[in-house]
Each structure stands twice: as structure tokens, then as C-alpha cells.
Amino acid sequence: MQFNDLQKIWDSQNNKPMYVIREEVLHQKIIAKGRKAGRTANITEWILILTGSTAAGILIYFDFIKDEGNTFSFISVVLFSLITVYGLINRFLRKNKAEGFVRSVLGDLEHALSVSEYQVSLSKGMLYGFWPAVFFISLLSLIMSDKPIWYSIIFGLLFIAVSFLSRWEHRCYVHRRNELAALKKKLTEETL
Amino acid sequence: MINKTQLDIFDRWIIEFKPLLFKVVRAYAFTYEDQNDLFQEISIQIWRSIPNFKERSKVSTWLYRIALNVALNWTRKNKKHTDGKQNIESVKHILEHAKEPVDERLDWLYREIEKLDKVDRSITLLMLDGFSYKEMAEILGISESNIGVKIHRIKKHLTNQSKTEERHAI
Numbered sequence: 001m002q003f004n005d006l007q008k009i010w011d012s013q014n015n016k017p018m019y020v021i022r023e024e025v026l027h028q029k030i031i032a033k034g035r036k037a038g039r040t041a042n043i044t045e046w047i048l049i050l051t052g053s054t055a056a057g058i059l060i061y062f063d064f065i066k067d068e069g070n071t072f073s074f075i076s077v078v079l080f081s082l083i084t085v086y087g088l089i090n091r092f093l094r095k096n097k098a099e100g101f102v103r104s105v106l107g108d109l110e111h112a113l114s115v116s117e118y119q120v121s122l123s124k125g126m127l128y129g130f131w132p133a134v135f136f137i138s139l140l141s142l143i144m145s146d147k148p149i150w151y152s153i154i155f156g157l158l159f160i161a162v163s164f165l166s167r168w169e170h171r172c173y174v175h176r177r178n179e180l181a182a183l184k185k186k187l188t189e190e191t192l
Numbered sequence: 193m194i195n196k197t198q199l200d201i202f203d204r205w206i207i208e209f210k211p212l213l214f215k216v217v218r219a220y221a222f223t224y225e226d227q228n229d230l231f232q233e234i235s236i237q238i239w240r241s242i243p244n245f246k247e248r249s250k251v252s253t254w255l256y257r258i259a260l261n262v263a264l265n266w267t268r269k270n271k272k273h274t275d276g277k278q279n280i281e282s283v284k285h286i287l288e289h290a291k292e293p294v295d296e297r298l299d300w301l302y303r304e305i306e307k308l309d310k311v312d313r314s315i316t317l318l319m320l321d322g323f324s325y326k327e328m329a330e331i332l333g334i335s336e337s338n339i340g341v342k343i344h345r346i347k348k349h350l351t352n353q354s355k356t357e358e359r360h361a362i
Contacts (some may be wrong), residue, residue: 003347012213012322048265096329160195 007039027105033180035114039093040173041119048126055079072141079137083130094118109184123170131166135159153180198242203237209255216256219305220263234262243273249330253323257331261312266295267310304353310348315342316350 001105063069094115101111139159142152213234221230237258242249245254305316309345311332325336325343332339 001351003351006301006350006354008319009295009301012295013215013298049261185203 016126022146025124027108030105030109030112033176034108034115037112037115037119037176040099041115041122044095044119044122045087045091048122049084049091052080052083052087056084065140070144072137075137076134076141079130086130087127088116088120106184106187109180109187110178113177113180114186116173116180120170120173120177123166123173127163127170131162132157137161198239198335202239205251206235208232209252212255213259214272215317215321216259216263218302219317220307220310230263234237234259234265237262249327253327253331255356256266256318256321260331264310264314268302302348302356304350312342312346315339316346319346320341323362 054079059069059073061078063073063077097114098111101107101114139152139155142155213231217227217231217234221227238255241254241258245251305313308316311334314332315328318331323331325339328334328339329336334342
């Protein structure tokens with residue numbers, strides 16, 4: 001064979017698909033991603049429900065049974081109760097929505113994406129809504145009490161550290177959501 | 193660069209230049225697992241490099257450079273990889289060879305390319321894909337005259353090997 005013949009053999013592959021996507025493996029990966037998103041959402045919801053109800057319970061004990069409450073602790077009871085209800089309602093809605101997805105590559109991908117989007121909105125709600133509210137009420141309560149000022153300073157520093165970690169966690173959820181969205185875009189534009 | 197723009201460029205390049213990337217993958221990785229691993233590494237590097245693309249060279253030249261650099265590094269690193277430490281999800285491969293009739297002559301050509309040393313392998317891929325000496329020198333960081341010498345030797349080697357194979361009925 002001359003080199004030109006080798007060149008022709010090489011060029012012959014240019015018009016043929018060399019690889020295809022294995023649909024069943026891709027499907028398994030999507031299901032695994034969906035399960036992971038579901039587990040994360042489940043843990044987040046339980047954290048919300050348990051911390052909210054425990055905190056509200058403790059405050060109710062001091063406010064109404066021990067009768068040691070003040071304005072801030074009453075507001076905190078309402079806030080923690082709202083967090084618990086928020087966690088419960090969201091969990092109920094998520095579980096209900098999960099039934100509506102078709103068991104196919106695209107259906108499971110849409111399910112995984114929907115749970116991921118839910119997780120993003122949940123963490124966003126906590127990051128920019130509930131936790132700052134809890135912080136300001138607790139901080140005001142500390143300032144108005146007889147506690148030394150450094151209590152408030154330490155509390156403020158802790159809140160900054162927690163906010164930083166929450167933002168990092170939120171970015172992880174956004175990244176996972178974007179990955180799934182990009183995969184969906186690819187799958188809907190390209191035929192498997 | 194805005195992520196959306198970067199994503200659009202990445203999608204377009206991956207679709208358009210998939211055959212080019214697979215040639216590099218096939219020349220440097222020999223099992224499905226390794227080919228998947230290498231393809232993933234190349235894709236990640238392409239994604240990271242998009243903001244640095246200044247349009248001073250053709251996209252294909254740019255991508256070939258990235259793919260070959262990653263492949264060369266990957267073959268060095270790959271020796272350190274230990275089996276059995278990856279989870280089942282990462283071992284399973286998403287890509288598989290298309291169910292096209294096997295072209296034995298092309299398979300033979302890839303096998304011969306695989307036998308070459310790492311740099312000669314890169315030069316052979318670029319040569320067969322029609323890159324000029326200047327482009328090859330730019331991609332591989334070797335002088336044009338050195339490229340010329342190597343190409344002459346590779347062509348001679350491949351044609352000699354093909355003659356031996358022809359005698360054994362390919």
C-alpha cells in the first residue's frame with residue numbers, strides 16, 4: 001500500500017459515526033442523579049422540620065409554661081413554627097409532584113431536574129429568608145437583654161460563618177441543577 | 193465570559209468536532225473505560241479553555257492542541273491509576289462504538305498508530321488530518337524541520353508495515 005491509500009483509509013472514517021451514546025447507561029446515571037437530589041432534599045426538609053419544631057417547642061416551654069417570655073421570643077415561636085410548616089408543605093408537594101413523571105430517560109431527567117430546582121429554591125429561601133430573620137430577631141433579643149456585648153459579637157460572627165457555608169452549599173446545588181439542565185438541553189436537541 | 197455563551201460554544205464545538213476528538217481518544221486510550229475517561233478529561237479541559245480562545249488559530253487547530261496535550265498528560269498519569277477504586281457508576285461507560293461494519297484496514301491503521309511513541313502518534317494524527325507543518329509545529333511546540341524529518345520516517349514506517357500486512361492478507 002502507498003501512503004495515499006493509507007490516507008484514504010483514514011479519511012473513510014470521517015463520514016461514519018464512531019461512537020454512539022449508550023442509552024441504558026445514561027438512563028442509570030440520570031436515575032442515580034435523581035436519587036441523589038431526592039436524598040439531599042429529604043435531609044434538608046427533615047433538618048428544617050426538626051430544628052423548627054424543636055426550637056419552637058423549647059420557646060413555647062419558656063414562654064407559656066415557665067412564663068419567662070418576651071416580645072422577641074414570641075416572634076421567634078411564630079418564625080420557627082412557620083419554618084416547620086414550610087418544610088412540611090414543601091415535602092408534601094414534592095412527594096406529590098414526583099408521581100407525575102414518566103419513567104423514561106427524559107422523564108427521569110425532568111424529575112431529577114425538578115428536584116434539583118426545588119432544592120435550589122429551598123436553600124435560597126433559607127439563605128435569604130428565614131435564617132436572616134431568625135438572626136436579626138435573636139440578635140435584637142440579645143442586645144435588649146442584660147447579656148454582655150461580646151455575646152452579640154460572637155453571635156454575629158457565627159452567623160457570618162454559617163452564611164458563608166450556606167452560600168457555598170447553595171452554589172453546589174445551583175451547579176448540580178445547571179448540569180442537569182445542560183444535559184436536558186443536549187438530549188432534547190440531539191436524537192439519542 | 194458569561195456561562196451561557198461558554199455553554200453554547202462548548203456544545204457547538206463538542207458536536208462539530210466530536211470525530212476529531214474521538215480520533216485522539218482512540219489513538220491514546222485502548223479500553224472503553226479509558227476512552228471514556230480520556231474523553232471526559234479532554235471535554236473538561238476544552239470547557240476550561242474556552243475563555244482563552246483568541247481566534248488567532250482555527251478552532252480545529254486549537255482543539256487538537258488541547259486534546260493532544262490532555263492525552264499526553266493523561267497517558268503519563270494513567271500509569272498511576274489503580275483499578276478497583278472507582279465506583280460502578282464511573283466505570284460504566286456512556287459511549288460505545290457505533291454499530292457500523294468494522295473496517296479492518298482502519299483498525300489495523302489505528303493499531304499501528306498506537307504502537308508509535310507518544311509524540312509520533314500526535315504527528316501522525318495531525319498529518320493524516322491534513323495539518324500543515326507550520327500548524328503541527330505550533331500545536332506540538334517542535335520545529336518545522338524536525339516535524340519534516342519525523343513525518344518522512346513515519347510515512348516510510350507505515351507504508352512498510354502495510355506491505356508486511358498485505359503479505360499476511362489485509
